[in-house]
Amino acid sequence: MTKAAVIGLGTMGPGIAATLARAGIAVTAFDASADQREKAPLGFDLAGRVLESLGVAVTAGGSTCIADSLEDCVAGADLVIENVSEKLDVKRAVFTAITGFVADDAIIASDTSGIPITEIQAGMKNPGRIIGMHWSNPPHIIPMIEVIAGTETAKATVDWMTAFVRRIGHLPVIIKKDVPGFVENRVLYSVMRECVDLVEQGVIDPVDLDTCVSWGIGYKLSVVGPMALLDMAGLDIYRAVGSYLNKELCDRSDVAAYVTERVDRGRLGMKSGGGIFDYTPEQIAALRDERARKLVAVRKALEA
Ligand code: NAD
Numbered sequence: 001m002t003k004a005a006v007i008g009l010g011t012m013g014p015g016i017a018a019t020l021a022r023a024g025i026a027v028t029a030f031d032a033s034a035d036q037r038e039k040a041p042l043g044f045d046l047a048g049r050v051l052e053s054l055g056v057a058v059t060a061g062g063s064t065c066i067a068d069s070l071e072d073c074v075a076g077a078d079l080v081i082e083n084v085s086e087k088l089d090v091k092r093a094v095f096t097a098i099t100g101f102v103a104d105d106a107i108i109a110s111d112t113s114g115i116p117i118t119e120i121q122a123g124m125k126n127p128g129r130i131i132g133m134h135w136s137n138p139p140h141i142i143p144m145i146e147v148i149a150g151t152e153t154a155k156a157t158v159d160w161m162t163a164f165v166r167r168i169g170h171l172p173v174i175i176k177k178d179v180p181g182f183v184e185n186r187v188l189y190s191v192m193r194e195c196v197d198l199v200e201q202g203v204i205d206p207v208d209l210d211t212c213v214s215w216g217i218g219y220k221l222s223v224v225g226p227m228a229l230l231d232m233a234g235l236d237i238y239r240a241v242g243s244y245l246n247k248e249l250c251d252r253s254d255v256a257a258y259v260t261e262r263v264d265r266g267r268l269g270m271k272s273g274g275g276i277f278d279y280t281p282e283q284i285a286a287l288r289d290e291r292a293r294k295l296v297a298v299r300k301a302l303e304a
Helices: 013-022 034-054 070-074 088-101 117-121 155-167 184-200 206-221 226-233 235-248 257-264 281-303
Strands: 003-007 026-030 063-066 079-082 107-110 130-134 144-149 171-175
Touching: 003 013, 003 070, 013 026, 013 034, 013 063, 026 034, 026 070, 034 063, 034 281, 070 088, 079 088, 088 107, 088 117, 107 155, 117 130, 130 155, 144 155, 155 171, 184 206, 184 257, 206 226, 226 235
Parallel strands: 003 026, 003 079, 026 063, 079 107, 107 130, 144 171
Antiparallel strands: 130 144
16 A cells, blocks of 8 residues: 545644655645645644654655645545545545546545444445544544444455554554444543533533543543443442432433534634633644643653
Protein backbone atom coordinates (compact mmCIF):
# COMPACT_ATOMS: atom_id res chain seq x y z
CA MET A 1 0.00 0.00 0.00
CA THR A 2 1.72 3.15 -1.16
CA LYS A 3 -0.97 5.59 -2.25
CA ALA A 4 -3.91 6.83 -0.21
CA ALA A 5 -6.56 9.45 -0.84
CA VAL A 6 -8.18 11.51 1.93
CA ILE A 7 -11.55 13.05 1.06
CA GLY A 8 -12.79 15.91 3.28
CA LEU A 9 -10.32 18.38 4.83
CA GLY A 10 -12.31 19.79 7.74
CA THR A 11 -11.51 18.96 11.36
CA MET A 12 -10.35 15.39 10.74
CA GLY A 13 -8.82 15.16 7.24
CA PRO A 14 -5.56 17.13 7.69
CA GLY A 15 -4.41 15.18 10.78
CA ILE A 16 -5.25 11.87 9.08
CA ALA A 17 -3.32 12.85 5.94
CA ALA A 18 -0.30 13.92 8.03
CA THR A 19 -0.34 10.64 9.98
CA LEU A 20 -0.39 8.55 6.78
CA ALA A 21 2.35 10.65 5.15
CA ARG A 22 4.61 10.20 8.17
CA ALA A 23 4.10 6.43 7.84
CA GLY A 24 5.59 6.53 4.32
CA ILE A 25 2.39 6.83 2.29
CA ALA A 26 1.89 9.21 -0.65
CA VAL A 27 -1.33 11.02 0.24
CA THR A 28 -3.51 12.98 -2.14
CA ALA A 29 -6.29 14.98 -0.50
CA PHE A 30 -9.45 16.69 -1.71
CA ASP A 31 -12.26 18.82 -0.29
CA ALA A 32 -15.25 20.16 -2.22
CA SER A 33 -14.56 23.58 -0.68
CA ALA A 34 -11.72 25.57 -2.31
CA ASP A 35 -11.28 27.42 0.97
CA GLN A 36 -10.64 24.15 2.84
CA ARG A 37 -8.23 23.00 0.12
CA GLU A 38 -6.30 26.24 0.55
CA LYS A 39 -6.13 25.93 4.35
CA ALA A 40 -5.20 22.23 4.35
CA PRO A 41 -1.37 22.53 3.94
CA LEU A 42 -1.25 24.56 7.17
CA GLY A 43 -3.20 21.73 8.86
CA PHE A 44 -0.75 19.13 7.48
CA ASP A 45 2.17 21.16 8.88
CA LEU A 46 0.59 21.67 12.31
CA ALA A 47 -0.19 17.95 12.63
CA GLY A 48 3.28 17.07 11.34
CA ARG A 49 4.86 19.19 14.07
CA VAL A 50 2.76 17.45 16.73
CA LEU A 51 3.77 14.04 15.33
CA GLU A 52 7.38 15.21 15.56
CA SER A 53 6.91 16.16 19.22
CA LEU A 54 5.30 12.75 19.86
CA GLY A 55 8.50 11.17 18.53
CA VAL A 56 6.68 9.27 15.76
CA ALA A 57 9.29 7.87 13.36
CA VAL A 58 9.33 9.11 9.77
CA THR A 59 9.09 6.39 7.13
CA ALA A 60 10.61 7.32 3.76
CA GLY A 61 8.34 7.86 0.75
CA GLY A 62 5.53 9.76 2.47
CA SER A 63 4.08 13.00 1.08
CA THR A 64 0.91 15.10 0.96
CA CYS A 65 -0.58 16.96 -1.96
CA ILE A 66 -3.95 18.52 -2.78
CA ALA A 67 -6.00 17.54 -5.83
CA ASP A 68 -8.50 19.84 -7.54
CA SER A 69 -11.09 17.14 -8.17
CA LEU A 70 -12.31 13.96 -6.53
CA GLU A 71 -11.39 11.98 -9.64
CA ASP A 72 -7.76 13.21 -9.63
CA CYS A 73 -7.56 12.67 -5.89
CA VAL A 74 -8.53 8.98 -5.90
CA ALA A 75 -6.86 8.01 -9.20
CA GLY A 76 -4.58 5.04 -8.54
CA ALA A 77 -5.28 5.00 -4.77
CA ASP A 78 -5.04 1.67 -2.91
CA LEU A 79 -6.96 3.16 0.02
CA VAL A 80 -9.49 6.00 0.17
CA ILE A 81 -10.51 7.49 3.55
CA GLU A 82 -13.72 9.52 3.49
CA ASN A 83 -14.12 12.33 6.08
CA VAL A 84 -16.95 14.42 4.62
CA SER A 85 -19.94 15.76 6.55
CA GLU A 86 -21.78 13.33 8.83
CA LYS A 87 -24.84 12.91 6.58
CA LEU A 88 -25.75 9.58 5.01
CA ASP A 89 -26.86 11.06 1.66
CA VAL A 90 -23.64 13.12 1.32
CA LYS A 91 -21.48 10.11 2.19
CA ARG A 92 -23.35 7.80 -0.19
CA ALA A 93 -22.98 10.31 -3.05
CA VAL A 94 -19.23 10.54 -2.37
CA PHE A 95 -18.91 6.73 -2.16
CA THR A 96 -20.80 6.28 -5.44
CA ALA A 97 -18.43 8.73 -7.13
CA ILE A 98 -15.32 7.14 -5.60
CA THR A 99 -16.31 3.61 -6.69
CA GLY A 100 -16.59 4.93 -10.24
CA PHE A 101 -12.99 6.17 -10.21
CA VAL A 102 -10.93 3.60 -8.25
CA ALA A 103 -9.78 0.04 -9.01
CA ASP A 104 -12.21 -2.73 -8.02
CA ASP A 105 -9.97 -3.89 -5.19
CA ALA A 106 -9.16 -0.46 -3.69
CA ILE A 107 -10.25 -0.32 -0.04
CA ILE A 108 -12.71 2.49 0.71
CA ALA A 109 -13.07 3.50 4.35
CA SER A 110 -15.49 5.87 6.06
CA ASP A 111 -14.52 7.87 9.15
CA THR A 112 -18.20 8.22 10.08
CA SER A 113 -18.76 8.79 13.80
CA GLY A 114 -21.59 6.32 13.91
CA ILE A 115 -23.63 5.87 10.72
CA PRO A 116 -23.82 2.08 10.24
CA ILE A 117 -21.38 0.98 7.52
CA THR A 118 -24.11 -1.36 6.24
CA GLU A 119 -26.15 1.74 5.23
CA ILE A 120 -23.18 3.37 3.49
CA GLN A 121 -22.16 0.27 1.50
CA ALA A 122 -25.68 -0.86 0.46
CA GLY A 123 -25.92 -1.03 -3.33
CA MET A 124 -22.28 0.10 -3.87
CA LYS A 125 -19.95 -1.61 -6.34
CA ASN A 126 -17.87 -4.29 -4.55
CA PRO A 127 -19.24 -3.60 -1.05
CA GLY A 128 -16.83 -6.16 0.45
CA ARG A 129 -13.99 -3.59 0.29
CA ILE A 130 -16.00 -0.89 2.09
CA ILE A 131 -15.26 -0.56 5.82
CA GLY A 132 -15.50 1.79 8.80
CA MET A 133 -12.27 3.38 10.04
CA HIS A 134 -13.33 5.63 12.89
CA TRP A 135 -10.52 7.87 14.07
CA SER A 136 -10.71 9.92 17.26
CA ASN A 137 -10.14 13.68 17.28
CA PRO A 138 -7.33 14.90 17.07
CA PRO A 139 -6.60 11.94 14.75
CA HIS A 140 -2.82 12.35 14.72
CA ILE A 141 -2.65 12.25 18.54
CA ILE A 142 -5.32 9.80 19.74
CA PRO A 143 -4.04 6.33 18.83
CA MET A 144 -7.29 4.34 18.98
CA ILE A 145 -9.14 3.61 15.71
CA GLU A 146 -12.38 1.63 15.54
CA VAL A 147 -12.49 -0.87 12.64
CA ILE A 148 -16.10 -1.62 11.70
CA ALA A 149 -17.41 -4.18 9.23
CA GLY A 150 -20.78 -3.65 7.61
CA THR A 151 -22.82 -6.77 6.87
CA GLU A 152 -21.23 -6.99 3.39
CA THR A 153 -17.63 -6.15 4.37
CA ALA A 154 -15.23 -9.03 3.57
CA LYS A 155 -13.23 -10.51 6.44
CA ALA A 156 -10.09 -9.95 4.34
CA THR A 157 -10.87 -6.20 4.37
CA VAL A 158 -11.18 -6.21 8.17
CA ASP A 159 -7.87 -8.11 8.48
CA TRP A 160 -6.18 -5.74 6.04
CA MET A 161 -7.44 -2.63 7.82
CA THR A 162 -6.47 -3.96 11.26
CA ALA A 163 -2.90 -4.56 10.04
CA PHE A 164 -2.85 -1.18 8.31
CA VAL A 165 -3.88 0.69 11.48
CA ARG A 166 -0.98 -1.01 13.30
CA ARG A 167 1.37 -0.13 10.44
CA ILE A 168 0.64 3.59 10.84
CA GLY A 169 1.35 3.33 14.58
CA HIS A 170 -2.26 3.46 15.81
CA LEU A 171 -4.25 0.98 17.90
CA PRO A 172 -7.07 -0.90 16.13
CA VAL A 173 -10.15 -2.12 17.99
CA ILE A 174 -12.59 -4.38 16.16
CA ILE A 175 -16.27 -3.54 16.49
CA LYS A 176 -18.07 -6.86 16.10
CA LYS A 177 -21.57 -5.53 15.38
CA ASP A 178 -22.37 -2.54 13.13
CA VAL A 179 -24.43 -0.70 15.77
CA PRO A 180 -25.14 3.08 15.41
CA GLY A 181 -22.41 5.11 17.16
CA PHE A 182 -20.16 2.01 17.24
CA VAL A 183 -18.56 1.82 20.72
CA GLU A 184 -16.56 4.98 21.39
CA ASN A 185 -19.42 7.36 20.70
CA ARG A 186 -22.01 5.18 22.47
CA VAL A 187 -19.87 5.41 25.61
CA LEU A 188 -19.08 9.11 25.11
CA TYR A 189 -22.69 10.08 24.45
CA SER A 190 -23.97 8.19 27.49
CA VAL A 191 -21.44 10.13 29.60
CA MET A 192 -22.32 13.45 27.88
CA ARG A 193 -26.06 12.86 28.39
CA GLU A 194 -25.58 12.37 32.12
CA CYS A 195 -23.20 15.37 32.39
CA VAL A 196 -25.60 17.73 30.59
CA ASP A 197 -28.49 16.46 32.72
CA LEU A 198 -26.58 17.05 35.99
CA VAL A 199 -25.69 20.62 34.95
CA GLU A 200 -29.22 21.31 33.68
CA GLN A 201 -30.71 20.10 36.95
CA GLY A 202 -28.38 22.43 38.90
CA VAL A 203 -26.58 19.57 40.64
CA ILE A 204 -23.21 21.01 39.66
CA ASP A 205 -21.71 24.00 37.76
CA PRO A 206 -20.09 23.32 34.35
CA VAL A 207 -16.55 24.12 35.57
CA ASP A 208 -16.85 21.77 38.54
CA LEU A 209 -18.40 19.07 36.33
CA ASP A 210 -15.32 19.20 34.11
CA THR A 211 -12.99 19.04 37.12
CA CYS A 212 -14.97 16.11 38.54
CA VAL A 213 -14.82 14.07 35.32
CA SER A 214 -11.31 15.02 34.13
CA TRP A 215 -9.55 14.64 37.48
CA GLY A 216 -11.80 11.82 38.75
CA ILE A 217 -12.90 9.11 36.34
CA GLY A 218 -11.24 10.58 33.22
CA TYR A 219 -7.73 10.57 34.64
CA LYS A 220 -8.25 7.05 36.02
CA LEU A 221 -9.84 5.63 32.85
CA SER A 222 -6.82 6.49 30.72
CA VAL A 223 -4.84 4.03 32.85
CA VAL A 224 -7.51 1.46 33.82
CA GLY A 225 -10.33 0.80 31.30
CA PRO A 226 -13.95 0.30 32.47
CA MET A 227 -13.85 -3.50 32.41
CA ALA A 228 -10.57 -3.61 34.36
CA LEU A 229 -12.02 -0.92 36.68
CA LEU A 230 -14.97 -3.19 37.48
CA ASP A 231 -12.50 -5.81 38.68
CA MET A 232 -10.48 -3.19 40.54
CA ALA A 233 -13.53 -1.79 42.37
CA GLY A 234 -15.20 -5.20 42.85
CA LEU A 235 -18.22 -6.54 40.98
CA ASP A 236 -20.11 -6.80 44.28
CA ILE A 237 -19.69 -3.03 44.75
CA TYR A 238 -20.94 -2.41 41.20
CA ARG A 239 -23.98 -4.60 41.89
CA ALA A 240 -24.72 -2.84 45.17
CA VAL A 241 -24.40 0.70 43.72
CA GLY A 242 -25.99 -0.16 40.37
CA SER A 243 -29.03 -1.67 42.10
CA TYR A 244 -30.13 1.74 43.46
CA LEU A 245 -28.31 4.13 41.07
CA ASN A 246 -29.02 2.77 37.56
CA LYS A 247 -32.70 3.72 37.75
CA GLU A 248 -31.76 7.29 38.72
CA LEU A 249 -29.57 7.90 35.67
CA CYS A 250 -30.71 10.05 32.75
CA ASP A 251 -32.37 7.97 30.04
CA ARG A 252 -33.97 10.68 27.87
CA SER A 253 -33.97 9.89 24.14
CA ASP A 254 -34.11 13.52 22.92
CA VAL A 255 -31.39 16.16 23.30
CA ALA A 256 -31.65 18.38 26.41
CA ALA A 257 -32.90 21.97 26.05
CA TYR A 258 -29.61 23.02 27.72
CA VAL A 259 -27.96 22.15 24.39
CA THR A 260 -30.71 22.78 21.82
CA GLU A 261 -31.46 26.30 23.10
CA ARG A 262 -27.79 27.27 22.78
CA VAL A 263 -27.59 25.84 19.26
CA ASP A 264 -30.73 27.81 18.29
CA ARG A 265 -29.05 31.01 19.56
CA GLY A 266 -25.90 30.30 17.49
CA ARG A 267 -23.85 29.36 20.55
CA LEU A 268 -22.11 26.38 18.95
CA GLY A 269 -18.96 26.33 21.09
CA MET A 270 -15.41 27.36 20.22
CA LYS A 271 -16.24 27.66 16.52
CA SER A 272 -18.73 30.49 17.20
CA GLY A 273 -16.82 32.12 20.08
CA GLY A 274 -19.03 30.63 22.77
CA GLY A 275 -21.20 27.69 23.76
CA ILE A 276 -21.26 26.60 27.38
CA PHE A 277 -18.21 28.83 28.02
CA ASP A 278 -17.07 32.00 26.16
CA TYR A 279 -13.83 32.29 24.17
CA THR A 280 -11.85 35.13 22.60
CA PRO A 281 -9.87 34.24 19.43
CA GLU A 282 -6.64 34.46 21.50
CA GLN A 283 -8.03 32.06 24.10
CA ILE A 284 -9.06 29.61 21.37
CA ALA A 285 -5.54 29.56 19.90
CA ALA A 286 -4.00 29.18 23.36
CA LEU A 287 -6.41 26.38 24.33
CA ARG A 288 -5.69 24.45 21.12
CA ASP A 289 -1.93 24.64 21.79
CA GLU A 290 -2.28 23.77 25.45
CA ARG A 291 -4.53 20.78 24.77
CA ALA A 292 -2.28 19.37 22.03
CA ARG A 293 0.77 19.81 24.30
CA LYS A 294 -0.94 18.10 27.25
CA LEU A 295 -2.29 15.23 25.12
CA VAL A 296 1.23 14.63 23.77
CA ALA A 297 2.68 14.66 27.32
CA VAL A 298 0.00 12.30 28.66
CA ARG A 299 0.40 9.90 25.72
CA LYS A 300 4.15 9.80 26.25
CA ALA A 301 3.64 9.11 29.95
CA LEU A 302 1.09 6.34 29.25
CA GLU A 303 3.36 4.71 26.66
CA ALA A 304 6.44 4.87 28.92
P1 NAD B 1 -16.05 18.97 9.04
O1 NAD B 1 -17.42 19.50 8.89
O2 NAD B 1 -15.04 19.73 9.85
O3 NAD B 1 -15.40 18.71 7.60
C1 NAD B 1 -16.07 18.05 6.57
C2 NAD B 1 -15.45 18.51 5.27
O4 NAD B 1 -16.05 17.75 4.21
C3 NAD B 1 -15.69 19.99 4.96
O5 NAD B 1 -14.45 20.64 4.79
C4 NAD B 1 -16.53 19.97 3.69
O6 NAD B 1 -16.20 21.03 2.79
C5 NAD B 1 -16.15 18.62 3.10
N1 NAD B 1 -17.16 18.07 2.20
C6 NAD B 1 -18.51 18.06 2.34
N2 NAD B 1 -19.08 17.43 1.30
C7 NAD B 1 -18.06 17.04 0.48
C8 NAD B 1 -18.01 16.35 -0.75
N3 NAD B 1 -19.13 15.93 -1.36
N4 NAD B 1 -16.81 16.11 -1.31
C9 NAD B 1 -15.66 16.52 -0.72
N5 NAD B 1 -15.66 17.20 0.46
C10 NAD B 1 -16.84 17.45 1.05
O7 NAD B 1 -16.22 17.48 9.61
P2 NAD B 1 -15.19 16.64 10.47
O8 NAD B 1 -15.39 16.96 11.92
O9 NAD B 1 -13.85 16.68 9.86
O10 NAD B 1 -15.83 15.18 10.27
C11 NAD B 1 -15.69 14.46 9.08
C12 NAD B 1 -16.16 13.05 9.34
O11 NAD B 1 -15.39 12.48 10.40
C13 NAD B 1 -17.62 12.99 9.79
O12 NAD B 1 -18.19 11.82 9.31
C14 NAD B 1 -17.50 12.95 11.30
O13 NAD B 1 -18.61 12.37 11.92
C15 NAD B 1 -16.26 12.12 11.47
N6 NAD B 1 -15.53 12.31 12.72
C16 NAD B 1 -15.45 13.54 13.29
C17 NAD B 1 -14.77 13.67 14.50
C18 NAD B 1 -14.65 15.02 15.17
O14 NAD B 1 -14.36 15.07 16.37
N7 NAD B 1 -14.85 16.13 14.45
C19 NAD B 1 -14.17 12.55 15.10
C20 NAD B 1 -14.24 11.33 14.45
C21 NAD B 1 -14.93 11.20 13.27
